[in-house]
Amino acid sequence: MTEQAGAIEAAMRIGWAGRLARYLRSIAAIVWKDVVAEFRSRELLGGMLVFALLVILIFNFALELDIRTRESVATGVLWVTFAFAGTLGLNRSMAMEKDRGSLDGLLLAPVDRSAIYFGKALGNLLFMLIVEAIVIPTFSVLYNLNLLKAGLLLVVLLGSVGYIAVGTLLSSMAVQARTRDVLLPILLFPVAVPVLLASVKASNGFLIGLEMVEIWPWLNLLIAYDVIFIAVAFMVFDFIVEE
Amino acid sequence: MIEVRQLVKAFGPKVVLRGLNFNVGEGEFVALLGPNGAGKTTFLRILATLSRPKMGKVVLGGWQLPSQAGAVRRILGVVSHQPLLYGDLSAEENLRFYARMYGLEDGEARIAEVLRLVGLHRRRRDLVREFSRGMQQRLAIGRAILHRPKVLLFDEPHTGLDQEAAGMLDGLLREVAAEGRTVVMTSHDLLRAARLAGRVDILSKGVIAASVPGGDVDPVELSELYRKVTHD
Amino acid sequence: MEPTPRLLKILNGFTGLLFIAALYMVLFYAPREAMMGDVQRVFYFHVAAGWVGALAFLVTAVAGIAYLARGGHRWDQIALASVEIGVVFTFINIVSGSIWARPIWNTWWTWDPRLVTATIMELVYIAYLMLRQGIEDPGRQARFGAVYGIVGFISVPLTFLSIRIFRTIHPVVVGSSDPTAEGAFDMTPKMQAAFFFSLFTFTFVYITLLWHRLRLQRLVEYVEARKSQALTG
Numbered sequence: 001m002t003e004q005a006g007a008i009e010a011a012m013r014i015g016w017a018g019r020l021a022r023y024l025r026s027i028a029a030i031v032w033k034d035v036v037a038e039f040r041s042r043e044l045l046g047g048m049l050v051f052a053l054l055v056i057l058i059f060n061f062a063l064e065l066d067i068r069t070r071e072s073v074a075t076g077v078l079w080v081t082f083a084f085a086g087t088l089g090l091n092r093s094m095a096m097e098k099d100r101g102s103l104d105g106l107l108l109a110p111v112d113r114s115a116i117y118f119g120k121a122l123g124n125l126l127f128m129l130i131v132e133a134i135v136i137p138t139f140s141v142l143y144n145l146n147l148l149k150a151g152l153l154l155v156v157l158l159g160s161v162g163y164i165a166v167g168t169l170l171s172s173m174a175v176q177a178r179t180r181d182v183l184l185p186i187l188l189f190p191v192a193v194p195v196l197l198a199s200v201k202a203s204n205g206f207l208i209g210l211e212m213v214e215i216w217p218w219l220n221l222l223i224a225y226d227v228i229f230i231a232v233a234f235m236v237f238d239f240i241v242e243e
Numbered sequence: 244m245i246e247v248r249q250l251v252k253a254f255g256p257k258v259v260l261r262g263l264n265f266n267v268g269e270g271e272f273v274a275l276l277g278p279n280g281a282g283k284t285t286f287l288r289i290l291a292t293l294s295r296p297k298m299g300k301v302v303l304g305g306w307q308l309p310s311q312a313g314a315v316r317r318i319l320g321v322v323s324h325q326p327l328l329y330g331d332l333s334a335e336e337n338l339r340f341y342a343r344m345y346g347l348e349d350g351e352a353r354i355a356e357v358l359r360l361v362g363l364h365r366r367r368r369d370l371v372r373e374f375s376r377g378m379q380q381r382l383a384i385g386r387a388i389l390h391r392p393k394v395l396l397f398d399e400p401h402t403g404l405d406q407e408a409a410g411m412l413d414g415l416l417r418e419v420a421a422e423g424r425t426v427v428m429t430s431h432d433l434l435r436a437a438r439l440a441g442r443v444d445i446l447s448k449g450v451i452a453a454s455v456p457g458g459d460v461d462p463v464e465l466s467e468l469y470r471k472v473t474h475d
Numbered sequence: 476m477e478p479t480p481r482l483l484k485i486l487n488g489f490t491g492l493l494f495i496a497a498l499y500m501v502l503f504y505a506p507r508e509a510m511m512g513d514v515q516r517v518f519y520f521h522v523a524a525g526w527v528g529a530l531a532f533l534v535t536a537v538a539g540i541a542y543l544a545r546g547g548h549r550w551d552q553i554a555l556a557s558v559e560i561g562v563v564f565t566f567i568n569i570v571s572g573s574i575w576a577r578p579i580w581n582t583w584w585t586w587d588p589r590l591v592t593a594t595i596m597e598l599v600y601i602a603y604l605m606l607r608q609g610i611e612d613p614g615r616q617a618r619f620g621a622v623y624g625i626v627g628f629i630s631v632p633l634t635f636l637s638i639r640i641f642r643t644i645h646p647v648v649v650g651s652s653d654p655t656a657e658g659a660f661d662m663t664p665k666m667q668a669a670f671f672f673s674l675f676t677f678t679f680v681y682i683t684l685l686w687h688r689l690r691l692q693r694l695v696e697y698v699e700a701r702k703s704q705a706l707t708g
Contacts, residue, residue, distance in 0.1 A: 239543050
């Protein structure tokens with residue numbers, strides 16, 4: 001009895017710094033958990049990678065590009081690939097929690113709900129970045145274009161952040177519907193148009209070496225999108241998981 | 244410890260709990276019985292802070308739900324009929340994850356202690372997806388008591404267990420309850436639950452329809468009472 | 476179930492009259508546009524429909540915020556009713572835009588920022604309805620609808636912006652060489668009158684339809700509740 005009372009009192013005395021530390025630690029715990037689980041089963045990454053490479057191959061045959069046009073469509077093809085592979089990962093990641101009921105386990109923890117959102121989102125982002133890290137060099141080789149430019153990689157990061165931020169939020173809703181697999185792309189793609197368009201154009205700008213003044217509007221849009229939707233997700237996630 | 248007054252819960256037009264009253268004192272072990280669809284799981288989910296009451300007063304350990312849900316979660320341990328475990332992680336890693344989520348200071352020591360208590364210390368490095376259902380339930384209980392909660396909620400923990408595993412679970416439940424914790428357990432198995440508990444409540448048609456002492460009960464009397472209360 | 480309230484009956488009549496008057500203004504009162512001819516008259520209702528689509532979406536988003544902040548089933552009913560009206564009017568907007576484009580630019584589709592944004596907005600609306608349909612629990616349906624309504628609504632201006640930047644930096648290949656490509660034309664006072672009157676009329680059409688749809692929803696829920704009572708009682 002006294003042990004319990006002491007523990008609770010200690011918790012209350014911790015104050016905001018302690019609470020923040022615990023908040024961050026729970027986010028890290030969720031990411032670590034997803035990484036370890038994925039490392040053991042390799043379902044997510046394997047699926048996303050194979051899918052991405054297939055999409056690139058199909059585009060190659062479907063578009064039959066000559067050397068000149070290749071450059072102009074390269075980033076478009078790249079981002080379509082990322083978008084599709086991304087939805088695969090998003091769906092799987094949330095479905096894992098829902099089907100095992102382990103979402104309840106997360107909800108029982110005495111930590112703010114948004115930690116669950118950030119934990120899952122960071123995990124999803126990590127997986128998407130890993131897939132992109134493999135796809136981009138592969139793409140460069142297959143299409144004989146140098147995509148490994150700093151600016152382009154920055155855009156890939158910013159674009160992925162925005163896409164995953166919204167995607168994680170929407171997948172946590174889609175996973176609870178009967179039509180879950182087909183519903184996520186339907187929900188996500190119309191809302192992700194700004195981030196996808198801006199990513200394609202900004203990457204393209206860096207690829208063909210446009211002046212920064214032409215790329216800035218896209219970068220600004222990307223950053224604005226990321227900030228706005230991370231903020232919205234943070235405010236709104238509670239309502240999705242509560243009952 | 245647990246005080247529920249006039250609890251109402253509905254899903255759209257369907258009312259599941261109709262002004263439920265329920266009280267559990269500290270250290271009591273209450274078995275909550277009732278037919279399917281009576282609202283046992285719904286009620287337990289509300290107590291577990293996973294669901295919000297529509298109307299009524301719910302107080303756990305002095306904290307009010309739903310406004311002080313965060314504080315309630317700290318003193319609550321829940322075992323559902325789904326194990327809430329990650330199959331691709333080992334037993335140890337599962338507990339480590341929850342230890343981090345609950346912000347435990349003495350994580351590693353506590354994990355080892357709990358693994359020994361539930362008899363899984365030797366299998367701690369094995370992946371949970373290789374465990375039998377009985378072992379998973381034991382680990383789930385370990386997960387639930389990791390943060391030394393005052394209140395334990397069990398939702399039909401014997402589901403899917405054979406006789407031997409169920410017997411082992413009973414032993415574990417008695418041990419865990421003996422540490423002065425308050426326990427509420429729902430079950431389909433009338434006799435088993437009644438024997439474990441100090442008190443038996445029967446939930447029917449959205450309210451507690453009957454309440455009798457548990458322990459050494461007469462099986463015939465109990466099933467008679469159950470049948471009478473749930474079929475009116 | 477409550478009979479049609481007096482105010483609604485009056486509103487029905489008033490809106491009906493407004494609509495007839497608007498038709499007159501658009502078809503007869505407004506002059507024939509010099510360059511585009513009579514097909515330009517599509518423009519008045521095209522923009523008015525687009526206006527209702529946007530208004531409906533705004534109402535849905537606000538109702539969603541209100542629902543999440545304060546609860547209250549009313550707000551959710553308004554959100555749902557508004558989306559349904561918005562879907563229809565945005566569709567009218569898109570199709571009329573297409574009809575207008577065809578004789579003028581000889582194409583059924585122009586990649587004009589407003590038209591593309593309207594199409595994407597329509598897709599968001601439809602996704603909203605599909606989301607709600609896929610969820611069984613009514614409380615969850617309402618909450619998810621509110622969340623997606625807010626997310627969708629915020630994304631639409633960003634979408635518009637992104638397509639605008641696209642158009643100013645890369646003038647479109649298909650269609651006219653005019654970068655704004657929605658066929659700018661100057662409006663004479665008579666045309667302005669027809670234009671604003673159309674907006675005014677359509678706003679009333681929206682309000683009337685919304686009210687009717689809300690009544691319908693209440694009736695549906697009343698029936699559901701009675702059914703549920705009868706089955707369990």
